[in-house]
Amino acid sequence: MNNALFKDIINTIRSLFGSDDFIPLHIPIFSGNEKKYLIDCIDSGYVSSVGEYVNKFEKIFSSYVKSSFAVAAVNGTAALQVALQLVGVGQNDEVLTQPLSFIGTANAISYCGARPVFIDVEKTTLGMDSQGLKGFLETNTYVADDGRCYNKTSKRRIAACVPVHIFGHPCRIDKIKEVCDVFGIPLIEDAAESVGSIYKQKHTGTFGLLSIFSFNGNKTITTGGGGMIVTDNEDIAKRAKHITTTAKVPHAWEYVHDEIGFNYRMPNINAALGCAQMELLDRYLANKRELAEAYKNYFADTPIEFVCEPPACRSNYWLNAVIIRDRTERDAFLKHSNDNGVMTRPCWRLLSSLPMYEQCETFALETAQWLEDRIVNIPSSVRL
Numbered sequence: 001m002n003n004a005l006f007k008d009i010i011n012t013i014r015s016l017f018g019s020d021d022f023i024p025l026h027i028p029i030f031s032g033n034e035k036k037y038l039i040d041c042i043d044s045g046y047v048s049s050v051g052e053y054v055n056k057f058e059k060i061f062s063s064y065v066k067s068s069f070a071v072a073a074v075n076g077t078a079a080l081q082v083a084l085q086l087v088g089v090g091q092n093d094e095v096l097t098q099p100l101s102f103i104g105t106a107n108a109i110s111y112c113g114a115r116p117v118f119i120d121v122e123k124t125t126l127g128m129d130s131q132g133l134k135g136f137l138e139t140n141t142y143v144a145d146d147g148r149c150y151n152k153t154s155k156r157r158i159a160a161c162v163p164v165h166i167f168g169h170p171c172r173i174d175k176i177k178e179v180c181d182v183f184g185i186p187l188i189e190d191a192a193e194s195v196g197s198i199y200k201q202k203h204t205g206t207f208g209l210l211s212i213f214s215f216n217g218n219k220t221i222t223t224g225g226g227g228m229i230v231t232d233n234e235d236i237a238k239r240a241k242h243i244t245t246t247a248k249v250p251h252a253w254e255y256v257h258d259e260i261g262f263n264y265r266m267p268n269i270n271a272a273l274g275c276a277q278m279e280l281l282d283r284y285l286a287n288k289r290e291l292a293e294a295y296k297n298y299f300a301d302t303p304i305e306f307v308c309e310p311p312a313c314r315s316n317y318w319l320n321a322v323i324i325r326d327r328t329e330r331d332a333f334l335k336h337s338n339d340n341g342v343m344t345r346p347c348w349r350l351l352s353s354l355p356m357y358e359q360c361e362t363f364a365l366e367t368a369q370w371l372e373d374r375i376v377n378i379p380s381s382v383r384l
């Protein structure tokens with residue numbers, strides 16, 4: 001690979017974004033009713049965790065993803081922590097997840113006092129490899145008389161499994177669910193990045209017992225900061241609402257809290273943004289799909305591989321990604337693009353290699369390491 005190719009890539013990205021200025025990786029776009037709803041929210045005085053926009057955002061969101069319930073939270077990490085607690089993850093449990101993900105996935109597990117166990121990912125989906133998951137469970141765990149799964153070596157309970165829909169590309173969630181069901185392991189989807197992504201005709205985040213989404217400023221749609229817990233289980237949804245609202249028992253004037261809850265409810269002012277952004281979501285998804293198509297066509301004639309949506313999926317193409325020959329070439333491209341005002345980023349360092357998680361159990365992480373060495377994210381914002 002040579003400098004001429006790198007220059008050509010930069011020129012192509014510049015022409016796709018029609019800009020000679022700095023091109024960021026992903027910026028929020030507010031092109032609808034955002035200001036109107038924010039002003040309405042301020043005028044009403046309901047800017048905090050009580051207000052109609054929060055309830056409305058939950059309704060719109062659950063109906064968009066076709067789940068029975070959605071509970072809004074302050075961010076995706078808090079939503080995941082609560083989701084884990086709701087399936088009973090606690091002190092000294094283990095939670096299966098993937099090493100290729102944002103730090104929030106592993107941190108939420110730690111907040112519950114549990115430890116992540118890292119299972120490899122697949123090259124085609126970037127998500128957890130169901131065969132690797134099966135291999136780990138068959139070799140290293142057993143199902144006890146209580147019907148729960150335990151790690152043979154550590155003797156800890158495997159209390160949940162959290163696969164991730166990376167960059168919005170759906171993982172093979174039905175296969176992962178099949179394996180989890182055999183071993184009695186609750187499935188929670190980390191769908192933080194995948195609003196608008198469909199797997200076999202169903203929205204991501206509707207396969208597990210619960211799932212979570214993020215509306216951070218870098219996501220396809222944003223509430224500034226925000227998250228959502230999604231489930232079809234009414235009891236779980238009620239508990240989610242209760243413990244994200246300080247476990248306050250409804251009463252006309254008294255302050256009674258019946259357990260240690262969290263102040264995790266999404267504020268109304270953030271939900272106002274969310275309601276406006278939901279009105280734009282389908283337009284943004286179509287816009288991002290056009291960009292992905294243009295990248296796909298361009299990279300087809302280069303030695304660089306563009307990461308396409310997996311078969312049977314419709315990805316939201318949140319962050320477009322390419323796979324470069326090796327780590328040396330990857331670093332050369334990162335330097336060239338960032339030096340030339342086009343923001344690109346490597347994939348996250350594998351969670352299993354970070355100081356807080358390097359002692360955690362891993363199961364054959366060859367593909368994750370291969371991908372970490374090669375993936376680069378390229379500008380992916382909605383183009384107006």
Ligand SMILES: Cc1ncc(COP(=O)(O)O)c(C=O)c1O
Pocket residue numbers: 075076077078101102104105164190192193213214215216225226227
């Ligand atoms: C895969 C993944 N999980 C969890 C999170 C946490 O979401 P938040 O940043 O809203 O806490 C994010 C993103 O930000 C993410 O990308």
